[in-house]
Amino acid sequence: MQIQVNSSNHIDSSSRLNEWVRSTLESTLQRYEDDLTRIEVHLRDENGDKPGPHDKRCQMEARPKGHQPISVSHTATSLDHAIDGAASKLNNALEHFYGKLRSKRSVVQQTEEE
Numbered sequence: 001m002q003i004q005v006n007s008s009n010h011i012d013s014s015s016r017l018n019e020w021v022r023s024t025l026e027s028t029l030q031r032y033e034d035d036l037t038r039i040e041v042h043l044r045d046e047n048g049d050k051p052g053p054h055d056k057r058c059q060m061e062a063r064p065k066g067h068q069p070i071s072v073s074h075t076a077t078s079l080d081h082a083i084d085g086a087a088s089k090l091n092n093a094l095e096h097f098y099g100k101l102r103s104k105r106s107v108v109q110q111t112e113e114e
Contacts, residue, residue: 010045
């Protein structure tokens, strides 16, 4: 699974930040590692240099093998919280997506057996 981290001009992108994002995603989405080809992460400060509540945004797009991308985003007061929130939302979205696939497969198998 490839992880690509992109950030806007107002986010100080460092190797430490990239590694933290990667480790967060790898630990949160470990069980989907073989099912995903790539995850793109976009970090953004919505207000630029101006302070404001919930102005840090993290968007994550997962690309399941053979399926359309799944995208989630989360805004928070800090970049850490935005990344954690988006990772959690992506985990929930993937759980839902693969759960639906499993239920469709079981329905098809039951129909074939009858």
